[in-house]
Amino acid sequence: MGSKMDAFLAGSTQPLRLGALAFVIAGAGVALAFSIDYGPQNPLAYVALGLPVVGIAMGFGAVAWGWYETFCEWTNRRNSGR
Numbered sequence: 710m711g712s713k714m715d716a717f718l719a720g721s722t723q724p725l726r727l728g729a730l731a732f733v734i735a736g737a738g739v740a741l742a743f744s745i746d747y748g749p750q751n752p753l754a755y756v757a758l759g760l761p762v763v764g765i766a767m768g769f770g771a772v773a774w775g776w777y778e779t780f781c782e783w784t785n786r787r788n789s790g791r
Contacts, residue, residue, distance in 0.1 A: 724778060728771035735764025
């Protein structure tokens with residue numbers, strides 16, 4: 710990998726890494742969707758639909774995980790000040 714990608718992976722949180730992976734998966738699904746011929750007899754059409762759905766779901770999960778970690782950090786900071 711390039712040095713920028715290594716620096717990103719080493720310096721980012723796990724929810725951000727999951728969000729980046731989700732973006733790549735959804736992008737791969739969109740790229741597949743633009744490159745195939747749709748039709749009910751083409752099984753790749755279902756894969757092209759499923760990949761972005763999985764990527765978007767993973768992205769929502771990553772955002773929720775990040776919010777949860779941030780909320781826990783704020784709560785710990787507030788409680789440690791007492």
